[in-house]
Amino acid sequence: MVLPEGFTVPPWQLLVPLVVVLVGVVALLWAIGPPVTDRTVLAFAPWMMFGSTLHVLHRLEAYPDSIAVLFSTPSVYLVTALVAGIVWLIGIFLHAGGLLSTIERVVGVVGTGFFVTFATITIMVRWEEGVFEPFWPVIAVVVTGIVTALAWIALSLWFTDVAAVTGTTGALVVFGHALDGVSTAIGYDLLGAGEEVPLSRMILEAGSSLPTAEYIGGGWLFVVVKVALALAIVGLFKEYVEDAPRQARLLLALIAAVGLGPGTHNVLLFLVT
Template structure:
């Protein structure tokens, strides 16, 4: 079993329109050919986190049953991509018309607004239910920031060209994978949560079987694997970024989302459950 538990496709009458709208959005973006730079990838970071808020609200049963399946994996990724893609299109036209100085400002501000509003719904839900508990989520974010900084400094010292070439996009990839690893480790070792992805669960179980688990917990191996894989990917992408920066940064942005999305999801879920 490779897919995470709870992975479910929506019924065809929801899936087909979703795919059609997504295909149309991607086709429009393909025709417009917007630039993809470090700033572009960073501007989409709030959208990666916004998708996490939708999935947490699904777990809190905040959506009507008739459409709830749209806000769990994998549909929530498609919904988020559609909304973010349409905002990207709007930003392109606003910038072309001289109404906004940059496309990234439109994308980033809109994404931040969406994330903050929906995150507040989650916080208020936990507060009203008496389950609001910020200690370990805050610890996870702080530790992830420290580990990311150390990993990025190490990359800059020993592989300066990789860090310089991948830039802010590379840093986001590292942070995304790190926050996913740290939040998963905290949930598994401290909060007693289970891991839904079979491969991740296997790594956590290996860490639990090691003698070090008694002293530094079972999740350190999982964090190490996530960070090392992120750095290796950046090394492999160095030449690709130099030769095809638009395509390479787009793929790296997706890799960042694969880590940042689940990591923020874990953090928000632990905040209110």
């Protein structure tokens, strides 16, 4: 089995309009060709987390049955990308009209607003039921910060040019995948959570089969693999960022989302379950 558990394709009457509009937005963005810098990628980080809140609400069965499937995997990614793309277009037009000094400002502010709003709704849904567990989410974020700092310092010392060229975008890739790794490890070793992605489950099981599992659990191997893979990808993208910074940073942003999205999803689930 390759696909994660819970992978559901929406019915055609929902999927087709969603895909058509999304393709239109992407085509328009491609034609306009807005600049993509470190600030652009950073502005989209809240959107990566926003998509996770939508999916957590789906797991809490907070949506009407008629549209709930839109917020399952993988359609929740399409919905998030569509809304983010529309906001990006609005920012581009407002900037072109002289109403905004930067495009990134509206993208980042709106994305942050959406994430905070829906994260608050997620917490309140469970708060009313007496469920709120902040200890392990805080630990996950703190440990992720430490792991990311150590990894980025090591990269900066041994491969200074890679860290300098990829900049904030590269650091976000490492942070996102570190958060996914750390939160998954905590859930697997300490909270009895399962893993939906088959490949990730294989790595966790491999870690649990090592002699060290008795003392430090098996999740540490998953953290090491995720961080090492993120650093390797950032290193491989150095020349690409130099030659085609717009395309390279867009791809790195997608790679960061693959880590930051699931990581935020884990942290929110720990908070409300």
